Amino acid sequence: MGEMKGSAVFRFAGFTLDPRRGALIDRSGTEIALRPKTFDVLRHLLANAGRLVTREELLAAVWPGVFVADENVTGCVAEIRRALHDDGRLLRTMPKRGYLLEAEVTQVTSGTSEAKEAEKPPSLDRQASGEATPNPLVPPVRASLVVLPFTNLSGDPDQEYFADGITEELTTALSRVRWFFVVARNSAFTYKGRAVDVRQVGQELGVRYVLEGSVRRAGEHVRISVQLSETETGHHVWADRFDGTREDIFALQDRVTEAVAGAMEPSLQAAEIGRSATKPTGSLDAYDLYLRGLSRAYRLTREDSEAALTLFRQAVALDPDFALAKAYGAGHRVVRKAQGWSEPEEWAEGAVWARELLWLGQDDPSVLRLAAITVAHLGRDYAAGVAGAERALARNRGSAQVLLSCAWVYVYACQPETAIPLFERAVRLSPHDPEVAFTLSGIALAHLVAGDLEAAAHWADRSVRHAPTWLAGRRTLVGALMMSGQEAEARAAAAALRSIAPQDRSLEDVIPPLQNQKIRGRYITALRAAGVPG
Incomplete structure (x- = not known):
């Protein structure tokens, strides 16, 4: 205008x-x-x-x-x-x-x-x-929804991971339908365990529909109950119940996905939904291990990280063709490397898994995005990483997780002009993501690569405020401050970093593998000059 x-x-x-x-x-x-x-x-x-x-x-x-x-x-x-x-x-x-x-x-x-x-x-x-929601988001023009965390009605707290896994799988499946705008899993899980007003959720997340549900698992029997509501009025659009056995779990998920999409778009062709349906493994025990691994991987502690990696490895051992478990097992090694929790042998194993997934020509964007970030980070194969990211984006640009992983790939390849818009769209898809620090630190590093050190320090500082224990954000803050001449502030940030995680690894091991070695070298030099050991 x-x-x-x-x-x-x-x-x-x-x-x-x-x-x-x-x-x-x-x-x-x-x-x-x-x-x-x-x-x-x-x-x-x-x-x-x-x-x-x-x-x-x-x-x-x-x-x-x-x-x-x-x-x-x-x-x-x-x-x-x-x-x-x-x-x-x-x-x-x-x-x-x-x-x-x-x-x-x-x-x-x-x-x-x-x-x-x-x-x-x-x-x-x-x-x-009578409303009090600050700064409501405007829903996008196309169909938009959030899948709120399903309630575990099994009477067994240990089954919580199963209900969470069903929520995540439905979110992923619905985000693959090309005309859906689906809020990411992490923002949705900020409502876990809370009584919510769907109208308030619609304002806070900027969506027109809310999908709520519950999972009851008794032995081999599984019941999934779902309810779709319109956020503008709070009226129920549709509700249904799906019964099956544990062996039918993938078919149950597909039926729920098709029913939700059909309720939101009467003219939808069945073939469109079919494209989003996948059966990740033939082994239900492997699938159960994978869901347990996911529940631990989202917690940023070393103990949970070790447990998650073990569970992913067990899932892959039961079914070597279980691509999603292998992809998460590979991708989680990137987080572990950034935190200084792993050794070169583990990095090499992760890179091998990622290359296998890319060579097999996987069409699942969730697999591709994890394989791409892993092969670029752990294998330093930037061409393969970018190619994998392009394939993932071509299949699903409506997933915050896909956007986030692919944006990191472009940061490693030193293409900040491509990375930054992807990060920003990921924030729009997941506006209340409790793990937003990962995105913020990525935006910060992208600006550092682009030479905008003021912006890099701004975004890195926000990452630190959101997640003080996420070390990548803290390192970027130190580097951006030091490289911009703010030595006193950089040294203070470095001291705070040392107080949280005394450096016992070489900076060469934990700093992201930027393709431009001159930029990476200046970054490491700045960290050392500020007082970061290694």
Whole structure:
């Protein structure tokens, strides 16, 4: 949109920018102080929302006829992000090009009745309707849903992993249907064990439908009950119950997937659903081990990591053709290497598994994305990693996990211009991901590779705040600060890193294998200069 003349009130993402009052007002009605130039930068970005705005354009608009350094723009952008609590969905840095504000923006000319209404704090409208959800997301145009964690009704807490596994499998299957927008598993699991209002979930995750369900397992008998609700009204669209035996579990999952898709799109052809259905293994015992491994792999502790790897290995030993278990076993070794929990023999085994999966020509994007990141990281085969990532993305760009893994592959291959948009889309698909630190540290490293050290430090700091024990984020923060000349801050960050995890491995072992050896060398040199041992 072009910039409007005169003073216009802007409403966006729960905030109001009122040029007449010179104020940014948050959803609670509180005014947020901004420096005059920062205010002008935000106003220009809002007037041009959805369009790339170059630094040169911002300099000309905000500092006309005056020579100022780029740092002035960088400082204003950083202040805007702090004021908006930007989590990557609003103001994007496009490396070496400029900035893109992605938000639904309403402009109203000051003085009109519409403007007076717009100047009211956004929270007042929600309070009047009885809602209190901050900063609701706007659902995408295409069909969108979240699969909430299924309830375990088996009466046995040890069966919790089975209900969680069914939830994850349904999320993956539905995300492969090309016209679905499916929120990622990690954001969905933030609602585990909570009584929820589907209308609130719809606002918080930006989806039109919520799938809830339960799993009851008694011996060999399995019952899956599901309910599909529309988030705008809270009305039930459809509900059903599916009974079978443990041996029928894959057929049960396929039936649920087909029924959900059919309820959401009456014109859907059965063949479309068939493309999403897979039977990962013929061994139910192997599948059970795989689900147990998944439940441990998501916990970022060394003890759980060891248990997860053991369970994945046992699953593969029972069924050597169980590609998904082999893929997770390979991919989990990347996390273990970054944390300093593994040895070269384990890396070599993971790389071998990844190459086998790529050579076999797997069509499952979940397998491809893990094989791609593993072969690039552990095998340093960047060409094979990028080729695997391209295959995974071609099959499913609607999965946050696929986007995240493939984005990391492009970081390793030193292609930040490709990686950053994938990371940002992963955040949109999983807006409340408790493991968002992995994504944030990836965005940080991508900016470091691109040479935007201010952005790298910003995103790395956010990664550290989300997950203090995720060492990759801490290392990137130290490196970005040191490389940008902020030595005191870098040394403090290095001391914090040492206090959490005293380095007992060479930095050559734990630093991501960037294809550009000059960048990687400067990164390692900066870490050592800041006081990180190794």
